[in-house]
Amino acid sequence: MVGKAHPTSYMKVGMENMVDISVEFGRLRLSNPVFTASGTCGYAGELGEFMDLDQLGGFVTKSITAQPRMGNATPRIVETDAGMLNAIGLANIGVERFILEKLPALSKIKAAVFVNVAGETIEEYVAVAQNLANQEAVAGLELNISCPNVAKGGISFGTDPEQVREITSAVKQAAGQKMLMVKLTPNVTDIAVIARAAIDAGADALSLINTFTAMVIDIKERRPVLANRTGGLSGPAIKPIAVYLVNKVYNEAAKERRIPILGMGGIRTVSDALEFIIAGASAVAVGTGSFVEPACAARIVEGIRKYCADNGIASVKELVGSLGE
Amino acid sequence: MVGKAHPTSYMKVGMENMVDISVEFGRLRLSNPVFTASGTCGYAGELGEFMDLDQLGGFVTKSITAQPRMGNATPRIVETDAGMLNAIGLANIGVERFILEKLPALSKIKAAVFVNVAGETIEEYVAVAQNLANQEAVAGLELNISCPNVAKGGISFGTDPEQVREITSAVKQAAGQKMLMVKLTPNVTDIAVIARAAIDAGADALSLINTFTAMVIDIKERRPVLANRTGGLSGPAIKPIAVYLVNKVYNEAAKERRIPILGMGGIRTVSDALEFIIAGASAVAVGTGSFVEPACAARIVEGIRKYCADNGIASVKELVGSLGE
Amino acid sequence: KHGDKTTVDILYCVVGPATLRMTTLKARDKVSVIGPLGNGFTVPEGKKKVFLVFGGMGTAPVQHLAKLIMEGRRAGEIEIVAFAGAKTKRGLPFEKPMDEISEQLGFAIREFARYGIESIIATDDGSAGFHGLVTDCFLQWLKENKLEANSAIIYSCGPEPMLAKVAQIAGDRGIDCQVSMERRMACGIGVCQSCAIECRLEGSNETTYKMCCEDGPVFDGREVVFDHEFARIAAKKN
């Protein structure tokens, strides 16, 4: 059992250097299991002031679409108990400008770069994937079929196993050698069914969870606070649901197919990250947590190293899916 | 628009007495729209010390099954950010003892009494309903097809429209003249589909939401904190999702069929309750909020009266489903 | 600055969960602050007449601007007139009650009078100063006084409908105008796109979103698309 070893601080110093926190994420080997989540860290440049991006295991960009998108009207966010709603509406500069203006900087960081791909039609998704397939700086694509904040596309692709299969295999083909990670929505009856559909259609990895569709009402005005009416709930509020879903997908879909999971939803501390890893995630992503503390992800990397050292765990890989009876 | 009228305090005092906070809930007329939620207020007697139960509009009992149930092993609960997980496992004294020991006291309160009915098979549900059909103290039944904390029955009935139809019509028949309210789970892809299935099969009212399946992991022991491994997430954390789902069910199922909704999920303040009412709930229930403050529901009743008075609203009925563009 | 310590005063108004949490802070609590973020008001060369038009808690930043100008190198060249708006007398965000004589002399607000700045108050209900909106009060002043538009500039901070009106007044008369905008912000550093402000692209009819946290909060009055119905319309279009 963990927690019973009590090395002296001298030993700990030694241990921390000996601990291996690198992980295998499909065919990628990452220096550590911590990513930033899509939409919460821009295109990397902005965060550089607050944290050394080389410390991250992976970096996921804001969703990119074939054409630039202005996004929704404001208010686009509202705070809730232990969480927030957002309805940004996939505001982004479009894949062409992304490649020209943002990718060069991204190519310099050590973290594995995943570009989050979104669209309103399968063709749009495919177009973005084709554009990125030959970009060396890109380690993989994250297929966003789970955005609750756009009228067309987005989540509607992610709730029906048949559509998941179709879009996944289309994008897989377009993505060439790039690793394809499919991002799942929690707004479904059985997430394992969707996970298996994605895997069957060629997904190399799964990421979960995206946000829950939700609403906050201004009781004075008697209308929704967000201009988009609804938004996606993220943050610590959803963490226990996210941990459960990661464990479910791990047990019922990912484990036997050896498909790695990127777990997220409310991660803010080392202990939150470890819950996801123990539940079955090979890596974790920090989203809303970065708003409260821009260097949150980097702090978690160090915390994981310390946890392993303190508990005599030689490699963080031992922890993945180690949830006991 | 609300919030623009500024009566003097003298007028307010007058207004508060003139305001009508009674609601029609199907064919029941309730003195006000506030209930206690199933499982969070026992069988009423226990709460009597902390609040005058006659102040409530409605009272929903803990789930009752055909046979007594001991419930799950402990720990049965764990606190989370702005919420809690529970896995009580439908511990209850069984319908026979309930009628003998608990119903007499319940028959004395003015609030409309709904008995929450649960089971592992349709036959069990029917048996409980038959036992209650002739009890005068019972205003209606709440059909719990959404409990995530039992191995058999519970939520499995509530996620498939076909099963919802089957169990609803079976219990409807057994329930005789009693009002039948069906309690929906949020753990589905499209809650409106389930809502329509219940209505088609004879539901007189809908209540939502029950809890979200969730998990908290003890990272030292590397196992779930709850003995049942998973539990149901309730409390303020889930409120924005619950408000959205109530609004969705109202717009896509309940409104045109004139089926009242009992809205719940994280209600703790007057303003929370009003969000649900504006979203489309004819009445609201306080669950986890009663643990923090046993008299929470009664305080909300007074707050609703005050809100109406302050805003020149003659009847709370005007607010139901009044969400604007 | 006191020796090796820097002291910062934070003037805030409780409007939501974050500011409510701030009230629970006690002495010696540690808070982590990222800043300064975004831009600020700028005073272009050649400006001789400065108008401050503000309402509610919008007072805080313009009061600070007035202090900077009057303590700065160009203090001698610049004349400031401040217009403060509030719903009622009690809503004025100033500590001390006004004194009637100063008010008649045009120095209604002590915080400004300290720097010799003329100040005029408007209340929606007329319980103090001008009876009406602060923007109507400002308009009346403009009617009653001669002004060389080129060397004048308006700084405004407060509720958005007020900013819209001020920007319109400025636009109509060709007076430069800087407005300090407000949006709900999640990250404050330009990564989340939550604080979008619709802005006109120069020399075109098209608009783009700028980020209030990074590109603002101060924008040129001509640039911002103030359309209160915009939010609703856009939402319906989707």
Add this chain to the structure above:
Amino acid sequence: KHGDKTTVDILYCVVGPATLRMTTLKARDKVSVIGPLGNGFTVPEGKKKVFLVFGGMGTAPVQHLAKLIMEGRRAGEIEIVAFAGAKTKRGLPFEKPMDEISEQLGFAIREFARYGIESIIATDDGSAGFHGLVTDCFLQWLKENKLEANSAIIYSCGPEPMLAKVAQIAGDRGIDCQVSMERRMACGIGVCQSCAIECRLEGSNETTYKMCCEDGPVFDGREVVFDHEFARIAAKKN
């Protein structure tokens, strides 16, 4: 009680979110408290020898019990011996360091010595007092001393495995024993069924759940089903 005010001391240990929040309270903050809830230790007539066996923060309630007994009407008839357990010397929840002479005299803990109560310390690592579990220390005392079981009673509070051991020791020797149990509680008033404790039904092999908040926290040592594997087993059965 001070005049018309009643003062209550709350001794608590930070173990989770609720106790952590308690640390943020400041003087004059208002808190709403419901209580007292549940039962407490009772001292049946005829008891002459009282053993207190406790560990960690379980010290708080038994220390209070000792005070009540020694200040009560039967103080003269009753003799108390206290056994305090901790992992290490530093883990002992007492304010002042022990003094060696008192320790040799059997009055290791000042808080008890004040009332003339004999006290013995056990630490898991032997850094103070007896080297080993507090229950082994207690067992050794029982071996070395004569005791009339009927007129003795044991009160215990602390980690559940310790309570289980104490209850077993008591059961084996026919000594009355009251254990103060702990469960995660949501409501505290018997409505939510979260704090279940499996108890034997008298005169049968069956068990039932009692509620720690309402029927406890103090239970008869014979009544409680201490089975650490129970939780897991039951979970698997479902």
